[in-house]
Amino acid sequence: MKAVVYEKFGQAPKVMNVKEPELADDGVIINVRATGVCRSDWHGWKGHDSGIELPHVPGHEFAGVVEAVGKNVRHFKVGERVTVPFVNGCGSCPDCHSGNQQVCSTQTQPGFTHWGSFAEYVPINNADTNLVHLPDDMDFATAASLGCRFVTSFRAVVDQGKVKAGQWVAVHGCGGVGLSAIMIANSIGANVIAVDIAEDKLTLARSLGAVAVINASKVDDVAEAIMSLTRGGAHVSLDALGHSVTCVNSIKCLRSLGKHVQVGLLLGEQAAPNIPMSKVIAQELEIIGSHGMQAFRYQDMLAMMLSGKLVPEKLIGQRINLEQSIDALTTMDSSSVPGVTVVTEF
Template structure:
């Protein structure tokens, strides 16, 4: 039996480096030799036992790039040796939700590295229909960002981000700064970022933000100053903090919108002023 090395999360806060069997390749599958894997905030939630704890032991890892190592008998559109990334959301392809391209709502949906073993290993197996060929001249560490970038692109589409909108991004970590770049590509302005870290604020400015605020006491005043006193057209929460979600509603203008992006704990809630939300058409 061929084996591979894998980082297996056996319990919250415990990884074991193990030799495990290389995944079996089904007739419609592709086996990918992993070149690079990112560490997502979701992986941190899983590691801490806040998410998917009932699925342990698990090989996490859903932000990855690699090379096709083998394909199943029914696979014709990709060949071994192909540089690739993969969609990690596996729906049934037949239900109401999948037919509407709302795969995350599929009752049987699972995700590579979250609901099934992922890419913190030498190899990962995925349905071949989800494999996306990638350019050979793009570094693997850049290709591994495809998954988080795709989430950011989807968020921009769902939020209907467009030219000339004022945007506040709460959090200037890797995801927050991807949002900055996405909003800049959409033509949004001004883009205001908030983070407690001065270093991350500096990176946000380098990524294209118009302003970055590290002092929470100054944030609302900065937003009002840069939006003519109205508040932001759009606020994106990219951290996963109930406190920041509540703050987001204080930063939007009348008729503005909040994009819920950062994952919270399963029991976390956010209070909403229902009357204000209705009257201000938020």
């Protein structure tokens, strides 16, 4: 099969013909029809994820058609349209039994623990726990854009942040995760403030429901600006980028009893932000992690999409081919292209 492969961290990947994946008894093989290019893939390519073994095929947010089914799979058939969370649970540990596959201690992640979706085919084990049926009228590019950024934001806003109508929500970073969070929080009825350093991303954020935007490169104190706009601070604030500056700003902009949700990965030199713990204690703030979303939680999100409350296709910026994904991946840290880039041609 054709796939994008990197043989050294930080070295330009290549399109190669590689061996097709093997089918597990409890798994499926998916013919990939679309896959997103995500900042997490860039972190993996840079070597920030110690679990990746070389050579490696990146890609973890995808949608496609079931190509082959293992003999123990009960709920999925060849030809069905599916997607999958980027965190796959084992299905048998205490976390999985409690419905928390997103923190399974033996989880697998396509594009990290094994070869991913920058390829024609990708394997998914424990398919009955981890696969999600797609609505017939949802195109594959939209479905792929859900796989990491949108579902991660949905859980961060709805399940972890427990955002309510009328609350102030600050979103720091307007990439795919941040824009998704803005759309989701707005659909609930929250008042969203978007923060970024790129005017085109802030313009897109406003079109997706942000009631105010802040260009962090043009204000002296982001947290103070949010405190002023909200007359006391955000009820919920999300670091959707994963940077020490955005993490600290997110905590500093909260009102008493507020919630900071860390969504962006803090890796490499950004791994140890200087948390203002005195504020956390004095104002009884909550600091909450958010890591993916379980397959069974997709149904509520899909229902909101079918009703028209959520329109994730608005987040898609570019549709590219597999060869173009190499440049999109390797320049992700410096790219200013707004929205989600999705590979739709293999």
